[in-house]
Amino acid sequence: MLLDYLSLSSLTYTLSGFAVFFFVFWFGMWFVHLTAIFYSKYKLHRKVPLLPQEMPYPGVTILKPLTGTDPNLYSNLETFFTMSYPKYEICFCLEDDVDPAVPLVEKLCKKYPNVDTSVFIGGQVVGVNPKINNMEPGYKAAKYELILISDSGIRMKEDTLLDMVNHLKPGVGLVHQMPFTWDRKGFAAALEKTYFGTAQARIYLAANFLQIPCHTGMSTLTRKSIFDELGGIKTFGCYLAEDLFFARALSELGWKITISGQPAWQNSGYCDVTSFRNRLSRWVKLRIAMAPFTLVCEPLSECLILGAFASWAASFLFQIDPAVFYLVHILAWFLLDAILISIIQNGSLPFSKFHLIVCWLFREVLGPWVFFTSIWNPVIKWRTRTYKLRWGGIADEYKQYIDV
Numbered sequence: 001m002l003l004d005y006l007s008l009s010s011l012t013y014t015l016s017g018f019a020v021f022f023f024v025f026w027f028g029m030w031f032v033h034l035t036a037i038f039y040s041k042y043k044l045h046r047k048v049p050l051l052p053q054e055m056p057y058p059g060v061t062i063l064k065p066l067t068g069t070d071p072n073l074y075s076n077l078e079t080f081f082t083m084s085y086p087k088y089e090i091c092f093c094l095e096d097d098v099d100p101a102v103p104l105v106e107k108l109c110k111k112y113p114n115v116d117t118s119v120f121i122g123g124q125v126v127g128v129n130p131k132i133n134n135m136e137p138g139y140k141a142a143k144y145e146l147i148l149i150s151d152s153g154i155r156m157k158e159d160t161l162l163d164m165v166n167h168l169k170p171g172v173g174l175v176h177q178m179p180f181t182w183d184r185k186g187f188a189a190a191l192e193k194t195y196f197g198t199a200q201a202r203i204y205l206a207a208n209f210l211q212i213p214c215h216t217g218m219s220t221l222t223r224k225s226i227f228d229e230l231g232g233i234k235t236f237g238c239y240l241a242e243d244l245f246f247a248r249a250l251s252e253l254g255w256k257i258t259i260s261g262q263p264a265w266q267n268s269g270y271c272d273v274t275s276f277r278n279r280l281s282r283w284v285k286l287r288i289a290m291a292p293f294t295l296v297c298e299p300l301s302e303c304l305i306l307g308a309f310a311s312w313a314a315s316f317l318f319q320i321d322p323a324v325f326y327l328v329h330i331l332a333w334f335l336l337d338a339i340l341i342s343i344i345q346n347g348s349l350p351f352s353k354f355h356l357i358v359c360w361l362f363r364e365v366l367g368p369w370v371f372f373t374s375i376w377n378p379v380i381k382w383r384t385r386t387y388k389l390r391w392g393g394i395a396d397e398y399k400q401y402i403d404v
């Protein structure tokens with residue numbers, strides 16, 4: 001009898017402990033939502049102020065790693081030639097001279113002879129990260145103290161570089177653009193925009209507000225002297241997630257990190273649900289290897305999963321109807337996400353509210369599914385190569401993978 005009573009009370013205590021934990025986490029996520037909304041409102045899409053006339057704009061070396069082409073590559077690259085910034089050079093880095101991007105680059109260099117450009121072919125193997133290997137020769141030849149690393153799918157507005165440089169205040173060592181997308185047509189494009197404008201933006205903004213290194217390296221402005229102090233970009237060649245390791249190293253040196261006023265306008269010409277899913281899966285694997293706490297926190301921070309646990313906790317602790325709680329939770333989460341994406345878009349979305357609901361629901365189901373299917377397989381495919389990740393984030397090339 002006494003034993004029954006004791007085991008019952010210890011079960012009750014254990015369940016109460018779990019219920020309290022889920023409830024606290026649930027409250028924490030509303031804090032993340034609100035932080036992201038207020039911070040995005042404060043930080044994004046501010047008018048770019050010009051530097052005072054007596055302060056000349058610093059020169060910027062743009063490193064553009066390219067491998068292969070896509071239907072939007074030419075127009076995306078062209079936006080780098082038409083930026084309104086007084087002093088910059090573009091270093092195109094290509095893996096080999098038969099790369100289909102070579103003729104596009106040559107055509108653009110001919111069309112804009114006044115823009116300072118150089119082309120580096122062949123890269124240099126300094127590690128496993130193919131992007132770093134590709135950029136190494138361009139990095140070594142960089143003329144200017146400021147370096148912008150800009151991925152192939154990125155599109156610039158006329159004042160994007162100006163905006164980024166303006167954010168590189170004294171003490172700031174890294175300015176990055178929060179991933180978002182340029183307006184494109186189709187379901188996959190709407191899905192991508194919804195993901196980058198809600199689930200990812202929420203954590204990205206909250207982490208950056210709290211100065212927790214959370215940086216995706218698709219558009220990164222930094223100082224060459226910092227890279228040099230850390231041994232050059234080759235120091236990060238052993239990682240596939242060179243972006244996060246660089247951000248961490250730089251903040252350990254005491255530099256600040258900030259996001260710029262414009263998000264990154266990703267505009268890859270290949271936009272389909274499968275490649276999007278594969279990219280998310282690659283990123284999940286990187287995150288788990290680099291920040292193992294995401295193994296628990298990431299699925300738990302998903303709307304549908306957290307809602308289920310919080311509904312149970314609410315019914316256990318306060319006898320609230322779990323079905324009603326769950327529905328209200330999902331509705332409130334969606335509304336806050338809708339507010340966030342509209343702030344980041346800074347104008348009307350290129351799809352209807354109905355499409356937003358569909359994409360949002362699809363993403364909310366896709367997110368946990370991608371997560372759980374990714375954790376079982378440590379093999380990572382990135383473009384033409386395959387890698388295996390070790391705990392801590394160091395990668396080994398697995399084998400040459402033939403198909404893209």
Ligand SMILES: CCCCCCCC/C=C\CCCCCCCC(=O)N[C@@H](CO)[C@H](O)/C=C/CCCCCCCCCCCCC
Nearest residue numbers: 028029203206207214215216217241244283291297298301
């Ligand atoms: C009650 C608070 C709960 C907070 C839970 C947070 C769980 C983390 C969930 C999702 C992580 C999303 C990360 C967003 C962007 C990452 C994109 C990405 O993977 N990029 C890689 C490739 O470029 C890159 O190498 C990795 C970058 C960053 C990974 C850092 C992960 C840790 C983020 C921690 C954020 C904590 C926020 C806390 C707010 C209170």
Ligand SMILES: O=c1ccn([C@@H]2O[C@H](COP(=O)(O)OP(=O)(O)O[C@H]3OC[C@@H](O)[C@H](O)[C@H]3O)[C@@H](O)[C@H]2O)c(=O)[nH]1
Nearest residue numbers: 065066067130131134151152217218240241242243383
């Ligand atoms: O084999 C490769 C793969 C990629 N790259 C270049 O690296 C850049 C990013 O490649 P993708 O667009 O395929 O990949 P992602 O958008 O997922 O990259 C992102 O995640 C991984 C990080 O290391 C990157 O810094 C980040 O930008 C592109 O400019 C691409 O041309 C290479 O030069 N060689």
